[in-house]
Amino acid sequence: MNDVFERQLADAVRELDAQSDPPHTLRCLVDMAPEFFESCDYVGISIVERDRIRTPVATNERLRLLDEAQYELGGGPCRASIRDHATVVVHDLATDPRWPAWGRAMVNALGIRSSLSFRLFTRPDRTWGALNVYSTKPRAFTEEDVQQGQIIAAMAAVALARSVNDEQLATALESRTVIGQALGMLMERYGIDEDRAFDVLRRLSSQENTKLRDLAARVVARTISGPIAPH
Template identity: 65%
Template structure:
């Protein structure tokens, strides 16, 4: 892809990713858009760092998603390496590369993948979101220009993903605060409680039932009832 074509497509991709409504749609569009920047990219996967694991929620197909996920169980593979150590990892031929033999052999045998290119997704050097992984059935498919283009594409994807996740978390927090406020209002009216006592009652019920406070609040608002009558607030 020439420089002008790359710049034009990059501008279009920025707008397309910005228009996605939530993180899952953003991830799926990243998977669809990425191959358009490379001459020989057959598969794409996006792996995310979660609080207790790393997983691949979006990929070209289910088998690739499973094989990408297996890197984190085996603790070997270019995506795992990109997240943990080197922000850019290139493999010319998985059939001969000896760094990750178990995972590499599976990729060759099950998907016919021979070359790969992985980029860490980060918006700050101390804040990584995961990795963008490109795969090709052609040995030595990715050139130095592909590496340069890929770094730009990965930066674009990281910013779009961070925005989608932050927007989603903010919307979820606002939604949770709204529904909790509605449930508290119902308790205050029904039982003659003040705001502090209503919230304390909800926290007690939430703890007793081992349920999230937001889920309890949503049930109160939906059913217009409380699972357990709130205990009186101690004097």
Template identity: 75%
Template sequence: MNDEFGRRLVDAVRHLDAQPDSPRTLQCLVEIAPEFFDACDFVGVSLVEKDRIRTPAATNERLRELDEAQYEMGQGPCHDAIRSNAIVVVDDLATDPRWPRWGRVMVDELGIRSSLSFRLFTRPDRTWGALNVYSRTPSAFTDEDVEHGQAIAAMSAVALARSINDEQLAGAIETRTVIGQAVGMVMERYDLDEERAFNVLRRISSHENIKLRDVAAQLVATRRLPESVGDRRLDPAPSQVAQQGSTL
């Protein structure tokens, strides 16, 4: 890895890390990655989200759709990079026997012949997704491209993880704030202590099959509990809730 590549990589990572949220971090990665490969024609980035994998960012919409189709088909280099091999090299999709259905579509619709897929992870047990680099040229990528791609993927995973973790932290703080406001409103209206007021909201969440945060947000926005509250036995203090109605 030469000094010039190292400098470019540092600049790229700083640019990625400066993005305000994960969607823009992903889009920035799609825009930056081609600069590091001489034969790169397309780039896609896939993310692991709970029990599914999707491709939120790609060079164009059709590539995004075909990249994401790997997970429905259960085959493709990105699918394999996330599930089994951290790096997947494809010399020619037209002849590679590993993913016949998906490979045929990529060749026919976009003319893609070769690719590199790199798992995005910050530790062995934490996979964020995969970076996928495609070319219309068969055997387009060299051993040096693979080495460079590993470095790009490693640095990008750190920036992406930071962006996602920041968003999750901000969301958690917002959730706690909204729930705290709702608990305070129930405490004041029904003369309950904090624990019992929280239990009222939790019971509503269970009865109505609504997330606790959404119950709290509705209460804060409308100053009303669900209309069915007066008909439910929301222990503690069911009589108070029923007698005073649902308006806060």
């Protein structure tokens, strides 16, 4: 790595680490990615959600929709990087025979000719999605671009995994807190112990087909109409 790239990478790590949640992390990555490539006009991030892939963020809405068209068509460089190869290079979408329909759409709609797709993964069995960079020039990306992009993708995958885990932890802690508050209110109001209070909350949650955390929030906010009888 050259000194300029090392400085850019260090700055990117700090900036990504400062993001508060996955949406901000993804937006930050889309905004900063062009700095690492000599010719990069568009960027999209694809995310794996259970058994589907979607593109939640991209340089613009047109690109986002075209990026997602890969999954409906059943083929494209982003999908291939997630499913088959960690890195997929397309030198010219106008002539590449692998995905002719999708390639023509990219050329006609945005004038995109070249693309690089990098799998975002933190271990072989945990793929988060793909980083996709596009250029309006054919054969725009060099071998150095590929190597540096792989480093960026590895860094981005770690940042994304951290932000997802942090968000999940924050949600779990918030849920635990509000449930504890609701239990305390029931215990004080009805003179029951914690186990009985939890049984009441769980039974109401089942009866109303409501998540326990959401019901607890309603109890705390005193928005449940009528008394809560602990039978």
